[in-house]
Amino acid sequence: MRRLRPGTATDPAKPLSFRWNGTAFDALAGDTLASGLLANGVRVVGSSVSFGRPRGVMSAGLEEAHAFAQIGEGGASEPLMRATTVDLHHGLVARGLSTKGTLVQGDDPARFEKRHGHCDVLVVGGGPAGLAAAWAASAGGARVILVETTARWGGALGRDLELIDGAPALAWVDRITRDLAARPEVTALRRTTAAVSLDQNGVVLVERLPETTPPDRIRPIRRLWQVRARAVVVATGALERGVVFQDNDRPGVMLASAVRSYWHLHGIAPATVVLFTTNDDGYRTAFDLVEAGVLVRVLDARESIGPVGEQARARGIEVLSNAVVAGTRADQAGLLAAARFQAGRRQGEWPCEVLAVAGGYQPLLDLPAQRPDQSHRIVGAAAGQWSLAECLLDGLDAGVAAAEAVGFGSPGPTRPVVGPDWDRSPGTTLWQVPAPDGDETRSFVDLHRDVTVAGLDRALGAGVRSVEHLKRYTLAGTGIEQGKSAKAAAGAIASDRLGSEKPLGVSTGRPPTEPIAFALLAGRARGDLFEPVRTTPAHPAHVAAGAVFENVGQWKRPRYFPRPGETMAEAVAREARAVRTGVAIMDASTLGKIEVQGADAAEFLDRLYLNRLSSLKVGRARYAAMCRLDGTVFDDGVVMRLAPDRFFVTTSTGHAASVFEWMEEWRQTEWPDLEVWTTSTTEQWATYAVAGPQARTVVQSVAPTCDLSREGFPFLGVRPATIAGIAGLLARVSFSGELAFEVMVQSRHGLAVWNALLEAGTPLGMARYGLEALSLLRAEKGYLIVGQDTDADTSPIDAGLGWMISDKDFLGRRSLEMATHRRSDRKQLVGFLPSDPAIVLPEGAQFVADPTQPKPMTMIGHVTTSHPSPTLGRSFGLALVRGGRDRIGHIVHAPLEDRTVAVEIVDPVFYDKAGARRDG
Amino acid sequence: MARLRFEPVRDLGALTAVRPAGRGQGPEASGARARALGGLVAALGALPGENRVASVSGREVLWLGPDEFLIASSLENGSDLEQVLRATGAGAVIDLSSNWVGFDLAGDGARAVLASGCSIDFHPRSFGVGSIAQTSMARVPITIWQRSPEPSYRILVRPSLASYLAAWVADAAGSLEAGSLE
Amino acid sequence: MPEHAFHNPDFLWRNPDPKPSYDVIVVGGGLHGLATGYYLAKNHGIANVAVVERAWLGSGNAVRNTTIIRSNYLRDESAALYEHSLKLWETLAEALDYDLLFDQRGVLQLHHSQADVRSGTRLVHALRLNGIDAEWLDTESVKEFCPLINTSQDIRYPVVGAFLQRRGGIARHDAVVFALARAANRLGVDLIQDCQVTGFEKAGDRVTGIVTSKGRIGAGRIGLVGAGRTPLLAAMAGFPVPIQSSPLQALVSEIVDQVLNCVVMSSGVHVYLSQAHKGELVMGAGRDGYTSYAQRGSFHIIEQQVADALQLFPLFGRIHLLRTWAGIVDVAPDASPIIGPTPVENLFLNCGWGTGGFKATPGSGWVFADTLANGRPHPLVVPFGLDRFERGDLLDEHGAAAVAH
Amino acid sequence: MLQIRCPWCGPRDEPEFRYGGEAHLRFPGNEADPAAWARFLYYRDNPAGAYRERWVHTAGCRQWFHVIRDTTSHRILGSYRLDEPPERAR
Ligand SMILES: Cc1cc2nc3c(=O)[nH]c(=O)nc-3n(C[C@H](O)[C@H](O)[C@H](O)COP(=O)(O)OP(=O)(O)OC[C@H]3O[C@@H](n4cnc5c(N)ncnc54)[C@H](O)[C@@H]3O)c2cc1C
Ligand SMILES: NC(=O)c1ccc[n+]([C@@H]2O[C@H](COP(=O)([O-])OP(=O)(O)OC[C@H]3O[C@@H](n4cnc5c(N)ncnc54)[C@H](O)[C@@H]3O)[C@@H](O)[C@H]2O)c1
Ligand SMILES: Cc1cc2nc3c(=O)[nH]c(=O)nc-3n(C[C@H](O)[C@H](O)[C@H](O)COP(=O)(O)O)c2cc1C
Numbered sequence A: 001m002r003r004l005r006p007g008t009a010t011d012p013a014k015p016l017s018f019r020w021n022g023t024a025f026d027a028l029a030g031d032t033l034a035s036g037l038l039a040n041g042v043r044v045v046g047s048s049v050s051f052g053r054p055r056g057v058m059s060a061g062l063e064e065a066h067a068f069a070q071i072g073e074g075g076a077s078e079p080l081m082r083a084t085t086v087d088l089h090h091g092l093v094a095r096g097l098s099t100k101g102t103l104v105q106g107d108d109p110a111r112f113e114k115r116h117g118h119c120d121v122l123v124v125g126g127g128p129a130g131l132a133a134a135w136a137a138s139a140g141g142a143r144v145i146l147v148e149t150t151a152r153w154g155g156a157l158g159r160d161l162e163l164i165d166g167a168p169a170l171a172w173v174d175r176i177t178r179d180l181a182a183r184p185e186v187t188a189l190r191r192t193t194a195a196v197s198l199d200q201n202g203v204v205l206v207e208r209l210p211e212t213t214p215p216d217r218i219r220p221i222r223r224l225w226q227v228r229a230r231a232v233v234v235a236t237g238a239l240e241r242g243v244v245f246q247d248n249d250r251p252g253v254m255l256a257s258a259v260r261s262y263w264h265l266h267g268i269a270p271a272t273v274v275l276f277t278t279n280d281d282g283y284r285t286a287f288d289l290v291e292a293g294v295l296v297r298v299l300d301a302r303e304s305i306g307p308v309g310e311q312a313r314a315r316g317i318e319v320l321s322n323a324v325v326a327g328t329r330a331d332q333a334g335l336l337a338a339a340r341f342q343a344g345r346r347q348g349e350w351p352c353e354v355l356a357v358a359g360g361y362q363p364l365l366d367l368p369a370q371r372p373d374q375s376h377r378i379v380g381a382a383a384g385q386w387s388l389a390e391c392l393l394d395g396l397d398a399g400v401a402a403a404e405a406v407g408f409g410s411p412g413p414t415r416p417v418v419g420p421d422w423d424r425s426p427g428t429t430l431w432q433v434p435a436p437d438g439d440e441t442r443s444f445v446d447l448h449r450d451v452t453v454a455g456l457d458r459a460l461g462a463g464v465r466s467v468e469h470l471k472r473y474t475l476a477g478t479g480i481e482q483g484k485s486a487k488a489a490a491g492a493i494a495s496d497r498l499g500s501e502k503p504l505g506v507s508t509g510r511p512p513t514e515p516i517a518f519a520l521l522a523g524r525a526r527g528d529l530f531e532p533v534r535t536t537p538a539h540p541a542h543v544a545a546g547a548v549f550e551n552v553g554q555w556k557r558p559r560y561f562p563r564p565g566e567t568m569a570e571a572v573a574r575e576a577r578a579v580r581t582g583v584a585i586m587d588a589s590t591l592g593k594i595e596v597q598g599a600d601a602a603e604f605l606d607r608l609y610l611n612r613l614s615s616l617k618v619g620r621a622r623y624a625a626m627c628r629l630d631g632t633v634f635d636d637g638v639v640m641r642l643a644p645d646r647f648f649v650t651t652s653t654g655h656a657a658s659v660f661e662w663m664e665e666w667r668q669t670e671w672p673d674l675e676v677w678t679t680s681t682t683e684q685w686a687t688y689a690v691a692g693p694q695a696r697t698v699v700q701s702v703a704p705t706c707d708l709s710r711e712g713f714p715f716l717g718v719r720p721a722t723i724a725g726i727a728g729l730l731a732r733v734s735f736s737g738e739l740a741f742e743v744m745v746q747s748r749h750g751l752a753v754w755n756a757l758l759e760a761g762t763p764l765g766m767a768r769y770g771l772e773a774l775s776l777l778r779a780e781k782g783y784l785i786v787g788q789d790t791d792a793d794t795s796p797i798d799a800g801l802g803w804m805i806s807d808k809d810f811l812g813r814r815s816l817e818m819a820t821h822r823r824s825d826r827k828q829l830v831g832f833l834p835s836d837p838a839i840v841l842p843e844g845a846q847f848v849a850d851p852t853q854p855k856p857m858t859m860i861g862h863v864t865t866s867h868p869s870p871t872l873g874r875s876f877g878l879a880l881v882r883g884g885r886d887r888i889g890h891i892v893h894a895p896l897e898d899r900t901v902a903v904e905i906v907d908p909v910f911y912d913k914a915g916a917r918r919d920g
Numbered sequence B: 001m002a003r004l005r006f007e008p009v010r011d012l013g014a015l016t017a018v019r020p021a022g023r024g025q026g027p028e029a030s031g032a033r034a035r036a037l038g039g040l041v042a043a044l045g046a047l048p049g050e051n052r053v054a055s056v057s058g059r060e061v062l063w064l065g066p067d068e069f070l071i072a073s074s075l076e077n078g079s080d081l082e083q084v085l086r087a088t089g090a091g092a093v094i095d096l097s098s099n100w101v102g103f104d105l106a107g108d109g110a111r112a113v114l115a116s117g118c119s120i121d122f123h124p125r126s127f128g129v130g131s132i133a134q135t136s137m138a139r140v141p142i143t144i145w146q147r148s149p150e151p152s153y154r155i156l157v158r159p160s161l162a163s164y165l166a167a168w169v170a171d172a173a174g175s176l177e178a179g180s181l182e
Numbered sequence C: 001m002p003e004h005a006f007h008n009p010d011f012l013w014r015n016p017d018p019k020p021s022y023d024v025i026v027v028g029g030g031l032h033g034l035a036t037g038y039y040l041a042k043n044h045g046i047a048n049v050a051v052v053e054r055a056w057l058g059s060g061n062a063v064r065n066t067t068i069i070r071s072n073y074l075r076d077e078s079a080a081l082y083e084h085s086l087k088l089w090e091t092l093a094e095a096l097d098y099d100l101l102f103d104q105r106g107v108l109q110l111h112h113s114q115a116d117v118r119s120g121t122r123l124v125h126a127l128r129l130n131g132i133d134a135e136w137l138d139t140e141s142v143k144e145f146c147p148l149i150n151t152s153q154d155i156r157y158p159v160v161g162a163f164l165q166r167r168g169g170i171a172r173h174d175a176v177v178f179a180l181a182r183a184a185n186r187l188g189v190d191l192i193q194d195c196q197v198t199g200f201e202k203a204g205d206r207v208t209g210i211v212t213s214k215g216r217i218g219a220g221r222i223g224l225v226g227a228g229r230t231p232l233l234a235a236m237a238g239f240p241v242p243i244q245s246s247p248l249q250a251l252v253s254e255i256v257d258q259v260l261n262c263v264v265m266s267s268g269v270h271v272y273l274s275q276a277h278k279g280e281l282v283m284g285a286g287r288d289g290y291t292s293y294a295q296r297g298s299f300h301i302i303e304q305q306v307a308d309a310l311q312l313f314p315l316f317g318r319i320h321l322l323r324t325w326a327g328i329v330d331v332a333p334d335a336s337p338i339i340g341p342t343p344v345e346n347l348f349l350n351c352g353w354g355t356g357g358f359k360a361t362p363g364s365g366w367v368f369a370d371t372l373a374n375g376r377p378h379p380l381v382v383p384f385g386l387d388r389f390e391r392g393d394l395l396d397e398h399g400a401a402a403v404a405h
Numbered sequence D: 001m002l003q004i005r006c007p008w009c010g011p012r013d014e015p016e017f018r019y020g021g022e023a024h025l026r027f028p029g030n031e032a033d034p035a036a037w038a039r040f041l042y043y044r045d046n047p048a049g050a051y052r053e054r055w056v057h058t059a060g061c062r063q064w065f066h067v068i069r070d071t072t073s074h075r076i077l078g079s080y081r082l083d084e085p086p087e088r089a090r
């Protein structure tokens, strides 16, 4: 094929060049990669996946099953692009592929973005039906989005020479698109494919933005739209079908409509064409190419060729009726050289450069097929309307109806006059021409997956009767174009060969209608924007102090604060020692905080927590825990009573959201009569724990007016206080067992107060401590961390929180009364001491009673927390152990990979059992 | 003309949440509710309708849900407001001044930037001056309302998530300037 | 045969009309139903068996799963069951005389937080003592084992470690359907497709047959293996099941050169993926929250899982999403299967495999065939009975692996 | 992706909501017998067809409400407030 003139889609004033398999070629703006290759006489684009046969361009659109290319270079290289849907730009680099792509390591500078869109009416497809629908729908002011996957409007009108209102149809297209552009509420997007159909009239669009080689780092090259429409009109048209015959995959065998497209849109034509048609529409290709001086001969599968065929003969075109292509002959390179035909009893061979196949049209319904029960309006060729006049009217009517359905009138559009209409008689349905020699191993049904009629036969012979098994046995329809052209053929040919009266149909269609790059699906959510990092007000100070951070959900929390040269173990030991012997400070701002207010607040909390909180006095705090309904531990925290009708509740960092939601759920759905309200105040407050024997001194120096004495501010007291000049709250709660104050100030002052506390503590050598030291300190006191020392089976009784359970009702109580919760072999939280005090057991290590038993061993528990303790001068830990409390004082064994460690089960409180130190 | 302005709100003032008393059904509850709402109207000058913002005497009263309002006021009248509201017999009053930080987003490109991460329709036909929504932007929870037809929007976001949201918006604004987001 | 096409046998199965009655009817022609039919004939000599399937064999989750096979479950009861299954996988291709492309390329479960690490190490220790292979890998070793993974510590959720089950891997799911069906068919089991069960016939509390779209069929014993549609079947039989049916989605890319040498799962960054034999990437994430029988899910789940995957595999940026789909999975409150007798005599239940039953295929068929043949639960499944919910003895697997596939 | 109408805020995309399963369940109280308790904890209706279910608008007004949705098509027949009867679904 050669370019004989510019086409309607190409701009001779804008030449460009691109590289294909290392060679530079010239083309024009408006070319696709496929037209660019054809214009340069490139006939072989790649090779077939199973048999390595040469393959060329067979279509002009999204149904392309041959011409796959790897586009771009380095990290920006993109595999398996259909040459027919890639718009050429200057400098583009591409190479041909079989059906396997390549991934290339390297930086990909390209950007991809996403966007939400909203409209009254979404019209998919910019052919005559879609244009008419969008035009009519938007006339009354409705918001309309119109999308077209190719670079140009008009759909079939680009390849079919038609007249509308007495002028070439493309003039009508221009007029309509100009009207649309002038309407402010219309968004008309070319190079945009409707790819995914969502429930409730959502549609995901893929928009291709202008690209450069190499890509720049700012302008996105593709955009994923998520559109919500109030009505959707589908005008996606129809695809021309091929016909399966022997050696139907040769480069040069093309769809007749594609041959016509390349001629009209790109000015490209072959020297000789054999048209194999089953219908009148195919003759358009013959007529248009003859005018271009191409030698055209026609094989018409119908018994009688009808008036259009007669017209062709009258124009000097050789036409054989009752004629089919039985096979093709190739030259030495495997390229099409001739079509072998059978016409009645006559057999023969016509040499040709292109064999154009017109097998009739198949509505393209891959979008609505994704949600069969959606109420999309399907119009035009997609709805089986074959004449332009019908397509236009169908589109106009659907546009008006859609606008009216969403409350917009329409001025009653004028109906365009089409004509003279293309004279046509219905075609004959022909899916396959049997191979004359009976060898169907080269009659390709799915050209992409190399599935042949012989392959279908094999599947049927094996007992396959469902089109879905057929697909999975042969792989027909599983390629890049998802069988847009092959699926129907596979089902029809198989039905035919089975002689079954019930057609097998087509295999299920799924999203997306065109492949979507992973990078586009991620959009901006990559790198730093992948997911939020949540930081506390004092975060900059932690960074400056050299903290090592840990991800806790989305939060960054200091794990420890190493001094130069310190290992983690050393830093943690130092931090913990500071708490035990001096003073240290930790940022606890990520704790969840909830304010519960209202006359029934106390009753509400009583129903949620194990403990009775209505008895809590104003100005006092209580450690409290709650269960799930199944009686397992959900969360723990401190409940503080600020006023008779006001409580301040803390939750663990990880459960802040779920506890809040849990409270709201019960408040709204079960207890709508309680006068109570909950508000999440997690970020209203910055919270710092100042812990250690010297804590009082430090806090006193920033809260000079507050009575912090042992008597004046007893353990579990809560009171408003001015801290470093900022009004806040002080609470005497302790998770380390030492004297400790929890300082709460509004988070906007958090950093300043943190710095003030640090400054106040400096003379006393106050340390910062992180999560590791915290975990160690609290474990020495036997305080559990929900989720670490408990799992999905642990009840509060198992966890040693049974003392909290009051005689009132609370959520989960019913489950705790079940027999299973009273079993003595439940896993209970206990302490343990390795027999060798230098051995720190790994967390997660399992305990057995008898270490000599063969595998699978009977495990009786596992380590939940394990540390070396500078305070105890030895290793220790917490564990969940079957019947653990009865095993206190007994030895169990932890078989590790390289040795077995004996450990003694002990009470979980290791330090200051009497609780003497918390008052300082 | 600047196509887009995006800046942190330096002084967001005081934010006070209020929940009218009178939950549940029955005449007693609805009486309490009517009294609470009446008290709030008296104290604030007006209450907004559903999904609306009422701006009265320098305060903005935001509808957040069927039983929740958030009042944004300058810091000075903020602190006594809490007492005033409590005195109206409202069910719950709570200071949230530090629970949120604010951004203002304004200009031609504002809607396009919002559309890069928020699924709400900001077209003037469905969201105009005085409209408010709690939703998410870039998967971060936000409260957003339109303050002028320019359009200009105020966005509240949790302090811990503010820098992420700002980075997202800056990135989207970059695309906008490059001419791709229009 | 080139690697992207498969070798399928010349004969798979007969397509018989149902007989008036069978000794055993298995309702559900998925993997577990087919395996049950196969083992009834093979292990118990009961060949007067029908497997009835409402659509085509495998049309449920059998053809929809991401094919991850492993046995590294935390609970002793689960570990025993899945390990039994994994051992059967190791000889299944030979037993069925069919290349299942069972490939023990290793399953790597990545951890991204200290909390993850804790549950991961717990699992490794438990598995070792249960005699199941498990290795803990630090970040360096992860990089070595699977160089494609981004182990940079600068990403949002860096990899802090992983555990590896080398005996884990993937198989070709369609081949397993074909192979089990062919083997069952060979042993005389009738595979009856397009045969929807619409009711049960009972004599008192005893079930005596099924009512189907192809008429009534009598049965001695009946096994329900209907996966996502179990609640509907149970309702027909007159008892409830604690199952939620919801969509679980998966996706594939187009075919690219082999680059990924193992199965990668990540709980913190919610995704699991592998590269199938043809070369497509196969990927899944968590299930959609809502109840559904529509075999499709919500697209934002797909978008999120792909963004997650790109954190770990930046190389996949320009790969294309080719196809997405969903299966309807049956999930019990504790995410463990339910196997055993039902309140109806002679009617047995096998369901609740949820998001992770592909790996259990041979094991499930084995124990369920035994249960049906003997009319009492196989010893391995005693803890998995329907009665555990009333007792409160749940078998929660969530604790161990946040993703259970 | 579903689009759900919050009775308070109007139609919003699914990620703004959290699913709450079967609607109109009654908490049997802590006196329930074991069977009734297990029912309440673990058993939910799972119809193929119209399903009354609960959702909560977590990213919006945080209100719980009811939705009637067809589980075979995802078509939503309406939503209604907690204090409204199903007939009021819109
Ligand atoms: C996306 C996805 C990914 C997964 N990934 C994995 C994984 O990586 N690893 C893993 O181990 N597991 C995975 N699973 C889970 C696994 O697929 C299932 O647990 C397993 O397939 C269930 O067993 P089955 O094959 O017998 O079920 P199904 O194939 O669903 O079989 C049930 C059969 O019963 C039939 N049936 C139902 N009702 C009737 C009726 N009334 N009459 C007649 N027949 C009926 C159905 O049509 C169906 O064919 C995944 C599942 C999904 C959906
Ligand atoms: N004579 C015949 O046998 C015959 C058969 C079929 C069609 N036709 C002619 O074709 C025309 C049909 O008009 P029409 O408007 O219905 O169809 P059309 O084919 O003209 O237009 C459909 C448009 O939708 C686009 N499209 C397809 N899928 C898309 C997607 N997912 N997203 C975005 N865009 C997508 C296509 O690129 C195309 O431009 C008429 O002129 C008719 O006469 C004739
Ligand atoms: C492991 C695996 C690999 C798959 N590979 C492909 C593939 O290469 N091409 C394809 O179109 N579909 C592929 N699929 C998806 C199936 O085509 C199909 O979507 C899936 O079996 C669900 O069936 P349904 O979509 O017909 O409902 C694959 C599925 C699985 C489970």
Ligand SMILES: [Zn+2]
Residues within 6 Å of the ligand: D006, D007, D008, D009, D010, D057, D060, D061, D062, D063
């Ligand atoms: Zn709402």
